[in-house]
Amino acid sequence: MTAKRIALSVAVLAVAGALAFVYSSYRRDLQRERARVASGSRVVQTPCGPIEYAEAGAGRPLLIVHGAGGGWDQGMLFAGSFVERGFRVIAMSRFGYLRTPLPADASPAAQADAHACLLGALKIPRAAILGASAGAPSAMQFALRHPERCEAMVLLVPLAWAPRPGNRPPEPVALPAFFETALRSDFLFWTAIKTMRTPMVAAVFATPPRVLETASADEQARVRELMQDVLPVSERREGLLNDGKIAFSLQRYDVEKISAPTLAISVADDAFGTFAGARYTAEHIPGARFVGYPSGGHVWVGHQQEIVAEIAAFLKPRQ
Numbered sequence: 294m295t296a297k298r299i300a301l302s303v304a305v306l307a308v309a310g311a312l313a314f315v316y317s318s319y320r321r322d323l324q325r326e327r328a329r330v331a332s333g334s335r336v337v338q339t340p341c342g343p344i345e346y347a348e349a350g351a352g353r354p355l356l357i358v359h360g361a362g363g364g365w366d367q368g369m370l371f372a373g374s375f376v377e378r379g380f381r382v383i384a385m386s387r388f389g390y391l392r393t394p395l396p397a398d399a400s401p402a403a404q405a406d407a408h409a410c411l412l413g414a415l416k417i418p419r420a421a422i423l424g425a426s427a428g429a430p431s432a433m434q435f436a437l438r439h440p441e442r443c444e445a446m447v448l449l450v451p452l453a454w455a456p457r458p459g460n461r462p463p464e465p466v467a468l469p470a471f472f473e474t475a476l477r478s479d480f481l482f483w484t485a486i487k488t489m490r491t492p493m494v495a496a497v498f499a500t501p502p503r504v505l506e507t508a509s510a511d512e513q514a515r516v517r518e519l520m521q522d523v524l525p526v527s528e529r530r531e532g533l534l535n536d537g538k539i540a541f542s543l544q545r546y547d548v549e550k551i552s553a554p555t556l557a558i559s560v561a562d563d564a565f566g567t568f569a570g571a572r573y574t575a576e577h578i579p580g581a582r583f584v585g586y587p588s589g590g591h592v593w594v595g596h597q598q599e600i601v602a603e604i605a606a607f608l609k610p611r612q
Contacts, residue, residue, distance in 0.1 A: 341410035350376030360426025389532030405434035453570030499564035500590025
């Protein structure tokens with residue numbers, strides 16, 4: 294065998310070894326994520342169909358409605374801070390996420406009815422609701438359709454309608470373009486977050502990379518965990534696609550009819566454009582309050598503790 298052939302064989306073996314190592318790492322990570330979402334939650338049968346949920350704490354009920362790419366696990370990432378403050382947190386998987394199936398009618402109104410069904414199954418007559426990102430439409434519909442069950446509402450970086458400047462016709466609100474690529478497989482998404490973390494922060498979390506790069510170690514770790522926990526993306530695909538449909542056909546709700554005390558929070562440099570919708574919604578809900586931050590992106594980098602304190606202070610007086 295010539296030296297050239299030996300070198301080529303060594304190179305091929307090296308590449309094969311590297312690929313085997315990468316695939317082994319992927320399989321290990323995916324197995325861990327599948328095991329994580331397979332434990333810690335329950336599925337309850339309700340008049341609205343089966344609903345997966347998890348809960349923690351005791352005290353005033355707070356229903357957390359997750360955003361795109363989430364599930365009960367995304368809600369529970371946010372739950373600890375409220376459990377410490379005396380809340381009973383309930384976090385469900387919305388339609389098409391994890392073990393909550395996607396029904397024929399998966400509209401925000403139907404999802405709002407499912408929120409009420411879940412509370413009914415848990416024998417909770419009333420609760421505060423926190424709708425984050427793509428969870429906001431069903432949270433608003435919950436306040437409109439079930440006012441007797443809605444004690445208060447928080448909209449966090451919400452997917453919410455707003456008119457365009459100059460009274461031009463509104464354009465549909467867009468969710469990330471990565472839907473058509475990363476959603477194709479768990480392996481593609483895993484590879485992207487391992488090899489293109491900075492672009493993925495911008496694409497998936499609509500957050501300027503420089504904001505994350507200059508954030509504290511705790512905040513960087515929180516965002517890494519949020520991104521890692523989108524896996525397994527294959528078990529969230531139907532919900533993500535449904536959220537995309539809702540976002541592209543977003544309509545104005547009769548928010549003037551919402552009677553629940555409301556707090557809306559957003560960030561000016563959120564590339565998903567939630568700032569305008571949050572502010573507009575707060576301006577048109579009677580008595581609502583709007584809190585805006587200049588930077589932090591869609592996952593409010595650098596403001597986690599402030600936002601938790603803001604929400605807890607808003608909810609506590611009404612206990």
